[in-house]
Amino acid sequence: MEPLPRLTAEQTAERLGVKLETLYAYVARGRLARRRTAEGSTFDPLEVERFAAARRRRPAGEGHSAGRPLMVIDTTFALIDDGDLFFRGRRAADLAHSRFETVARWALTGSWEEDARFTAGAGVETAREVVRALPESSGDRDRQLVAVTALAVADPFRHSLRADIVAGAAERIVSGMVAVLDDRAAGHADDPLAVSLWHALTRRQPSPAEKAALNAALVLLIDHDIAVSTLAARAAASARAGAYAVVTAGLGALDSPLHGNASRAAHRMLARVADGDDPARVVADSVLTASGPVPGFGHPLYPGGDPRARTLLEFLAEVPGSGRVLSAVDSVADLVGERTGAHPTIDLALGALSLAAGMPDDAGEVIFATGRTVGWIVHALDEYREQPLRLRPVGRYTG
Secondary structure (H helix, E strand, O other), X not given: OOOOOXXXXXXXXXXXXXXXXXXXXXXXXXXXXXXXXXOEEEEOHHHHHHHXXXXXXXXXXXXXXXXXXXXXXXXXXXXXXOOEXXXXXXXXXXXXXXXXXXXXXXXXXXXXXXXXXXXOOOHHHHHHXXXXXXXXXXXXXXXXXXXXXXXXXXXXXXXOOOHHHHHHHHHHHHHHHHHOOOHHHHOOOOOOHHHHHHHHHOOOOOOHHHHHHHHHHHHHOOOOOOOHHHHHHHHHHHOOOOHHHHHHHHHHHHOOOOOOOHHHHHHHHHHHHHOOOOHHHHHHHHHHHOOOOOOOEOOOOOOOOOHHHHXXXXXXXXXXXXXXXXXXXXXXXXXXXXXXXXXXXXXXXXXXXXXXXXXXXXXXXXXXXXXXXXXXXXXXXXXXXXXXXXXXXXXXXXO
Protein backbone atom coordinates (compact mmCIF):
# COMPACT_ATOMS: atom_id res chain seq x y z
CA MET A 1 0.00 0.00 0.00
CA GLU A 2 1.27 3.47 -0.83
CA PRO A 3 2.37 5.57 2.17
CA LEU A 4 -0.27 7.89 3.57
CA PRO A 5 -0.02 11.59 2.65
CA ARG A 6 1.66 13.72 5.27
CA LEU A 7 1.27 17.33 6.35
CA THR A 8 3.98 19.90 5.81
CA ALA A 9 5.12 21.98 8.76
CA GLU A 10 3.16 24.94 7.41
CA GLN A 11 -0.01 22.87 7.03
CA THR A 12 0.41 21.44 10.53
CA ALA A 13 0.88 24.86 12.09
CA GLU A 14 -2.20 26.14 10.26
CA ARG A 15 -4.24 23.13 11.37
CA LEU A 16 -3.26 23.72 15.00
CA GLY A 17 -3.63 27.49 14.76
CA VAL A 18 -0.07 28.17 15.99
CA LYS A 19 3.11 29.73 14.64
CA LEU A 20 5.88 27.58 13.20
CA GLU A 21 8.02 28.42 16.21
CA THR A 22 5.35 27.00 18.52
CA LEU A 23 5.03 23.89 16.37
CA TYR A 24 8.74 23.19 16.62
CA ALA A 25 8.57 23.78 20.36
CA TYR A 26 6.00 20.97 20.52
CA VAL A 27 8.42 18.79 18.54
CA ALA A 28 11.32 19.66 20.85
CA ARG A 29 9.26 18.72 23.90
CA GLY A 30 8.31 15.40 22.35
CA ARG A 31 4.62 16.24 21.99
CA LEU A 32 4.62 15.80 18.20
CA ALA A 33 6.81 13.60 16.02
CA ARG A 34 8.15 14.79 12.69
CA ARG A 35 9.92 13.17 9.77
CA ARG A 36 12.72 15.14 8.14
CA THR A 37 13.03 15.03 4.36
CA ALA A 38 14.98 16.98 1.78
CA GLU A 39 11.91 19.21 1.34
CA GLY A 40 11.51 19.86 5.06
CA SER A 41 9.66 18.42 8.05
CA THR A 42 6.44 16.42 7.60
CA PHE A 43 3.88 15.21 10.11
CA ASP A 44 1.47 12.27 10.40
CA PRO A 45 -2.02 13.80 9.82
CA LEU A 46 -3.73 11.44 12.26
CA GLU A 47 -1.18 12.16 14.99
CA VAL A 48 -1.81 15.86 14.38
CA GLU A 49 -5.55 15.21 14.78
CA ARG A 50 -4.93 13.38 18.04
CA PHE A 51 -2.85 16.28 19.31
CA ALA A 52 -5.44 18.84 18.17
CA ALA A 53 -8.23 16.90 19.88
CA ALA A 54 -6.26 16.77 23.13
CA ARG A 55 -5.62 20.52 23.01
CA ARG A 56 -9.28 21.44 22.55
CA ARG A 57 -10.70 18.89 24.99
CA ARG A 58 -12.24 20.68 27.97
CA PRO A 59 -12.15 19.44 31.58
CA ALA A 60 -15.05 17.21 32.59
CA GLY A 61 -17.99 19.12 33.98
CA GLU A 62 -17.09 22.42 32.38
CA GLY A 63 -20.24 24.00 30.98
CA HIS A 64 -18.80 25.65 27.88
CA SER A 65 -16.49 24.62 25.07
CA ALA A 66 -12.83 25.48 25.06
CA GLY A 67 -12.15 28.65 23.15
CA ARG A 68 -12.75 32.31 23.81
CA PRO A 69 -16.32 32.82 24.99
CA LEU A 70 -17.28 36.49 24.91
CA MET A 71 -20.27 36.08 27.16
CA VAL A 72 -22.76 33.67 28.65
CA ILE A 73 -26.28 33.94 27.23
CA ASP A 74 -29.25 32.55 29.12
CA THR A 75 -31.36 30.15 27.06
CA THR A 76 -34.76 28.64 27.78
CA PHE A 77 -34.92 25.77 25.29
CA ALA A 78 -31.80 23.63 24.80
CA LEU A 79 -29.66 22.20 27.59
CA ILE A 80 -26.51 20.08 27.25
CA ASP A 81 -25.99 18.15 30.47
CA ASP A 82 -24.01 15.03 31.32
CA GLY A 83 -23.27 14.34 27.66
CA ASP A 84 -26.88 14.54 26.52
CA LEU A 85 -29.11 17.12 24.80
CA PHE A 86 -32.47 18.20 26.20
CA PHE A 87 -35.21 20.45 24.84
CA ARG A 88 -37.15 22.01 27.74
CA GLY A 89 -36.26 19.09 29.96
CA ARG A 90 -37.08 16.37 27.41
CA ARG A 91 -34.34 14.32 25.77
CA ALA A 92 -33.89 15.30 22.15
CA ALA A 93 -33.34 11.62 21.35
CA ASP A 94 -36.84 10.83 22.63
CA LEU A 95 -38.41 13.78 20.80
CA ALA A 96 -36.84 12.52 17.56
CA HIS A 97 -39.59 9.89 17.42
CA SER A 98 -42.24 12.63 17.18
CA ARG A 99 -43.10 14.47 14.01
CA PHE A 100 -40.92 17.50 13.30
CA GLU A 101 -43.86 19.91 12.97
CA THR A 102 -45.20 18.82 16.37
CA VAL A 103 -41.87 19.42 18.11
CA ALA A 104 -41.26 22.67 16.20
CA ARG A 105 -44.64 24.14 17.11
CA TRP A 106 -44.09 23.15 20.72
CA ALA A 107 -40.70 24.87 20.59
CA LEU A 108 -42.23 28.05 19.16
CA THR A 109 -45.46 28.24 21.14
CA GLY A 110 -45.34 25.73 23.99
CA SER A 111 -48.33 23.90 22.52
CA TRP A 112 -47.96 20.18 21.77
CA GLU A 113 -50.14 19.30 18.76
CA GLU A 114 -49.77 15.83 17.26
CA ASP A 115 -51.45 16.86 14.01
CA ALA A 116 -49.51 20.14 13.54
CA ARG A 117 -49.07 21.11 9.88
CA PHE A 118 -46.89 23.81 8.35
CA THR A 119 -48.00 25.73 5.23
CA ALA A 120 -45.88 28.13 3.22
CA GLY A 121 -48.65 30.66 2.61
CA ALA A 122 -49.37 32.87 -0.38
CA GLY A 123 -45.79 34.11 -0.68
CA VAL A 124 -44.45 30.73 -1.76
CA GLU A 125 -45.39 31.27 -5.42
CA THR A 126 -43.40 34.51 -5.47
CA ALA A 127 -40.50 32.70 -3.84
CA ARG A 128 -40.62 29.93 -6.44
CA GLU A 129 -40.52 32.45 -9.27
CA VAL A 130 -37.51 34.17 -7.76
CA VAL A 131 -35.71 30.88 -7.17
CA ARG A 132 -36.34 29.73 -10.75
CA ALA A 133 -34.51 32.83 -11.96
CA LEU A 134 -31.28 31.79 -10.22
CA PRO A 135 -28.39 30.42 -12.31
CA GLU A 136 -28.16 26.66 -12.75
CA SER A 137 -24.98 26.70 -10.66
CA SER A 138 -27.00 27.72 -7.59
CA GLY A 139 -27.13 25.21 -4.76
CA ASP A 140 -30.09 24.33 -2.59
CA ARG A 141 -28.78 26.50 0.25
CA ASP A 142 -28.70 29.43 -2.20
CA ARG A 143 -32.32 28.70 -3.08
CA GLN A 144 -33.31 28.63 0.57
CA LEU A 145 -31.59 31.93 1.32
CA VAL A 146 -33.23 33.69 -1.62
CA ALA A 147 -36.60 32.14 -0.74
CA VAL A 148 -36.51 33.64 2.77
CA THR A 149 -36.09 37.12 1.33
CA ALA A 150 -38.87 36.56 -1.22
CA LEU A 151 -41.20 35.25 1.50
CA ALA A 152 -40.44 38.33 3.59
CA VAL A 153 -41.38 40.71 0.77
CA ALA A 154 -44.76 38.98 0.45
CA ASP A 155 -45.53 39.21 4.20
CA PRO A 156 -47.15 42.51 5.28
CA PHE A 157 -46.32 41.66 8.92
CA ARG A 158 -42.65 40.87 8.31
CA HIS A 159 -41.46 43.43 10.86
CA SER A 160 -43.85 42.42 13.65
CA LEU A 161 -42.27 41.17 16.86
CA ARG A 162 -45.51 39.90 18.37
CA ALA A 163 -44.90 36.34 19.54
CA ASP A 164 -47.83 34.69 17.75
CA ILE A 165 -47.06 36.46 14.46
CA VAL A 166 -43.36 35.55 14.70
CA ALA A 167 -44.22 31.90 15.42
CA GLY A 168 -46.57 31.82 12.42
CA ALA A 169 -43.89 33.36 10.23
CA ALA A 170 -41.43 30.70 11.40
CA GLU A 171 -43.73 27.93 10.19
CA ARG A 172 -44.21 29.62 6.81
CA ILE A 173 -40.48 30.20 6.44
CA VAL A 174 -39.57 26.58 7.13
CA SER A 175 -42.28 25.25 4.86
CA GLY A 176 -41.33 27.73 2.12
CA MET A 177 -37.64 26.83 2.39
CA VAL A 178 -38.58 23.26 1.51
CA ALA A 179 -41.27 24.04 -1.09
CA VAL A 180 -38.92 26.07 -3.31
CA LEU A 181 -36.24 23.40 -3.60
CA ASP A 182 -37.92 21.26 -6.23
CA ASP A 183 -41.32 20.90 -7.86
CA ARG A 184 -41.44 17.39 -6.47
CA ALA A 185 -41.51 18.88 -2.97
CA ALA A 186 -44.38 21.13 -4.00
CA GLY A 187 -46.30 18.03 -5.03
CA HIS A 188 -46.03 16.71 -1.49
CA ALA A 189 -47.10 19.89 0.30
CA ASP A 190 -49.83 18.03 2.20
CA ASP A 191 -47.39 15.43 3.53
CA PRO A 192 -45.26 15.81 6.67
CA LEU A 193 -42.43 18.24 6.07
CA ALA A 194 -39.80 15.49 6.25
CA VAL A 195 -41.50 13.72 3.34
CA SER A 196 -41.63 16.92 1.26
CA LEU A 197 -37.95 17.53 1.99
CA TRP A 198 -37.08 13.96 1.03
CA HIS A 199 -38.68 14.36 -2.39
CA ALA A 200 -36.83 17.65 -2.87
CA LEU A 201 -33.45 16.03 -2.20
CA THR A 202 -33.63 12.63 -3.91
CA ARG A 203 -35.63 10.85 -6.58
CA ARG A 204 -35.81 7.63 -4.60
CA GLN A 205 -39.12 6.75 -3.01
CA PRO A 206 -38.65 6.71 0.77
CA SER A 207 -39.34 3.72 2.96
CA PRO A 208 -41.05 4.33 6.33
CA ALA A 209 -37.67 3.93 8.03
CA GLU A 210 -36.11 6.54 5.73
CA LYS A 211 -38.92 9.02 6.43
CA ALA A 212 -38.40 8.45 10.15
CA ALA A 213 -34.64 8.98 9.85
CA LEU A 214 -34.97 12.29 8.00
CA ASN A 215 -37.66 13.45 10.43
CA ALA A 216 -35.38 12.56 13.35
CA ALA A 217 -32.52 14.56 11.84
CA LEU A 218 -34.73 17.65 11.57
CA VAL A 219 -35.83 17.34 15.20
CA LEU A 220 -32.30 16.75 16.53
CA LEU A 221 -31.04 19.86 14.73
CA ILE A 222 -33.67 22.31 16.00
CA ASP A 223 -31.37 23.84 18.60
CA HIS A 224 -27.95 23.32 20.17
CA ASP A 225 -26.62 25.76 22.74
CA ILE A 226 -25.28 29.08 21.35
CA ALA A 227 -23.76 27.91 18.08
CA VAL A 228 -22.20 30.53 15.79
CA SER A 229 -25.33 30.79 13.64
CA THR A 230 -27.52 31.06 16.73
CA LEU A 231 -25.39 33.90 18.07
CA ALA A 232 -25.76 35.68 14.72
CA ALA A 233 -29.53 35.20 14.84
CA ARG A 234 -29.73 36.45 18.42
CA ALA A 235 -27.58 39.47 17.61
CA ALA A 236 -30.01 40.37 14.81
CA ALA A 237 -32.94 39.89 17.20
CA SER A 238 -31.17 42.08 19.73
CA ALA A 239 -31.37 44.88 17.18
CA ARG A 240 -35.08 44.01 16.82
CA ALA A 241 -34.83 42.40 13.40
CA GLY A 242 -37.96 40.48 12.44
CA ALA A 243 -38.22 36.73 11.90
CA TYR A 244 -37.12 36.77 8.25
CA ALA A 245 -34.03 38.90 8.93
CA VAL A 246 -33.15 36.70 11.92
CA VAL A 247 -33.22 33.61 9.69
CA THR A 248 -31.15 35.37 7.03
CA ALA A 249 -28.52 36.22 9.65
CA GLY A 250 -28.48 32.63 10.84
CA LEU A 251 -28.17 31.26 7.31
CA GLY A 252 -25.19 33.51 6.63
CA ALA A 253 -23.28 32.23 9.64
CA LEU A 254 -24.33 28.63 8.97
CA ASP A 255 -22.70 28.69 5.54
CA SER A 256 -19.25 27.74 6.83
CA PRO A 257 -17.05 24.62 6.77
CA LEU A 258 -16.72 24.49 10.56
CA HIS A 259 -20.46 24.70 11.18
CA GLY A 260 -23.32 23.99 8.80
CA ASN A 261 -21.28 22.70 5.86
CA ALA A 262 -19.27 20.05 7.70
CA SER A 263 -21.57 17.21 6.62
CA ARG A 264 -20.62 17.69 2.95
CA ALA A 265 -17.01 16.72 3.61
CA ALA A 266 -18.22 13.84 5.80
CA HIS A 267 -20.47 12.60 2.96
CA ARG A 268 -17.55 12.63 0.51
CA MET A 269 -15.26 10.88 2.97
CA LEU A 270 -17.77 8.11 3.65
CA ALA A 271 -18.53 7.71 -0.06
CA ARG A 272 -14.87 6.93 -0.77
CA VAL A 273 -14.67 4.38 2.04
CA ALA A 274 -17.97 2.78 0.99
CA ASP A 275 -16.55 2.47 -2.54
CA GLY A 276 -13.58 0.49 -1.23
CA ASP A 277 -10.87 3.08 -0.58
CA ASP A 278 -8.60 2.48 2.38
CA PRO A 279 -10.09 4.30 5.42
CA ALA A 280 -6.69 5.47 6.67
CA ARG A 281 -5.85 7.07 3.33
CA VAL A 282 -9.29 8.68 3.07
CA VAL A 283 -9.05 10.17 6.56
CA ALA A 284 -5.49 11.36 5.92
CA ASP A 285 -6.61 13.00 2.69
CA SER A 286 -9.48 14.68 4.55
CA VAL A 287 -7.13 16.11 7.18
CA LEU A 288 -4.79 17.28 4.43
CA THR A 289 -7.51 19.28 2.69
CA ALA A 290 -9.68 20.34 5.64
CA SER A 291 -9.33 23.56 7.59
CA GLY A 292 -10.54 21.88 10.78
CA PRO A 293 -10.87 18.44 12.41
CA VAL A 294 -11.57 15.20 10.56
CA PRO A 295 -15.02 15.91 9.04
CA GLY A 296 -17.72 14.70 11.38
CA PHE A 297 -15.57 14.06 14.45
CA GLY A 298 -14.76 15.68 17.78
CA HIS A 299 -17.51 17.97 19.06
CA PRO A 300 -16.03 20.00 21.95
CA LEU A 301 -19.29 19.91 23.94
CA TYR A 302 -19.39 16.10 23.89
CA PRO A 303 -16.05 14.55 24.97
CA GLY A 304 -17.80 11.18 25.17
CA GLY A 305 -19.55 11.44 21.81
CA ASP A 306 -22.41 13.39 20.26
CA PRO A 307 -25.77 11.89 21.33
CA ARG A 308 -27.42 13.30 18.20
CA ALA A 309 -25.06 11.23 16.05
CA ARG A 310 -25.81 8.07 18.01
CA THR A 311 -29.54 8.65 17.73
CA LEU A 312 -29.54 9.39 14.00
CA LEU A 313 -27.28 6.42 13.24
CA GLU A 314 -29.69 4.20 15.20
CA PHE A 315 -32.53 5.41 12.96
CA LEU A 316 -30.35 4.81 9.90
CA ALA A 317 -29.62 1.25 11.04
CA GLU A 318 -33.34 0.50 10.54
CA VAL A 319 -33.17 1.57 6.87
CA PRO A 320 -33.00 -1.38 4.45
CA GLY A 321 -29.80 -1.35 2.40
CA SER A 322 -27.90 1.03 4.69
CA GLY A 323 -25.35 -1.59 5.73
CA ARG A 324 -22.68 -0.51 3.25
CA VAL A 325 -22.74 3.07 4.47
CA LEU A 326 -22.88 2.09 8.14
CA SER A 327 -19.87 -0.20 7.61
CA ALA A 328 -18.01 2.81 6.24
CA VAL A 329 -19.06 4.81 9.31
CA ASP A 330 -17.76 2.07 11.61
CA SER A 331 -14.46 1.77 9.73
CA VAL A 332 -13.76 5.49 9.90
CA ALA A 333 -15.01 5.83 13.49
CA ASP A 334 -12.82 2.95 14.68
CA LEU A 335 -9.75 4.43 12.98
CA VAL A 336 -10.29 8.00 14.16
CA GLY A 337 -11.27 6.89 17.65
CA GLU A 338 -8.15 4.75 18.01
CA ARG A 339 -5.76 7.39 16.65
CA THR A 340 -7.28 10.61 18.03
CA GLY A 341 -9.88 9.69 20.65
CA ALA A 342 -12.49 11.75 18.78
CA HIS A 343 -16.08 10.51 18.41
CA PRO A 344 -18.60 10.97 15.56
CA THR A 345 -20.70 14.14 15.51
CA ILE A 346 -24.08 14.87 13.99
CA ASP A 347 -22.26 15.95 10.81
CA LEU A 348 -20.95 12.43 10.22
CA ALA A 349 -24.44 11.02 10.77
CA LEU A 350 -25.90 13.58 8.34
CA GLY A 351 -23.29 12.62 5.78
CA ALA A 352 -24.21 8.97 6.26
CA LEU A 353 -27.93 9.71 5.92
CA SER A 354 -27.52 11.73 2.72
CA LEU A 355 -25.19 9.11 1.22
CA ALA A 356 -27.46 6.17 2.07
CA ALA A 357 -30.48 8.04 0.68
CA GLY A 358 -28.84 8.82 -2.66
CA MET A 359 -28.92 12.56 -1.93
CA PRO A 360 -26.28 15.04 -3.18
CA ASP A 361 -23.36 15.73 -0.89
CA ASP A 362 -24.76 19.11 0.20
CA ALA A 363 -28.09 17.64 1.35
CA GLY A 364 -26.93 17.58 4.98
CA GLU A 365 -26.49 21.35 4.85
CA VAL A 366 -30.08 21.78 3.68
CA ILE A 367 -31.40 19.47 6.40
CA PHE A 368 -29.35 21.37 8.98
CA ALA A 369 -30.61 24.78 7.82
CA THR A 370 -34.24 23.64 7.69
CA GLY A 371 -34.28 22.22 11.20
CA ARG A 372 -32.18 24.96 12.81
CA THR A 373 -34.39 27.74 11.41
CA VAL A 374 -36.92 26.88 14.11
CA GLY A 375 -34.27 27.19 16.80
CA TRP A 376 -33.11 30.57 15.57
CA ILE A 377 -36.61 31.95 15.89
CA VAL A 378 -37.06 30.36 19.33
CA HIS A 379 -33.93 32.26 20.36
CA ALA A 380 -35.25 35.43 18.71
CA LEU A 381 -38.44 35.19 20.77
CA ASP A 382 -36.26 34.96 23.88
CA GLU A 383 -34.12 37.89 22.78
CA TYR A 384 -37.13 40.13 22.12
CA ARG A 385 -37.81 39.98 25.87
CA GLU A 386 -34.33 41.34 26.67
CA GLN A 387 -32.93 44.86 26.58
CA PRO A 388 -32.50 45.98 22.92
CA LEU A 389 -28.96 45.96 21.52
CA ARG A 390 -27.55 44.17 24.56
CA LEU A 391 -25.49 41.95 22.23
CA ARG A 392 -23.70 44.92 20.67
CA PRO A 393 -20.10 44.49 21.98
CA VAL A 394 -17.59 47.31 22.37
CA GLY A 395 -14.50 47.25 20.18
CA ARG A 396 -11.03 47.84 21.62
CA TYR A 397 -8.53 49.38 19.23
CA THR A 398 -5.28 47.41 19.11
CA GLY A 399 -3.65 48.90 15.98
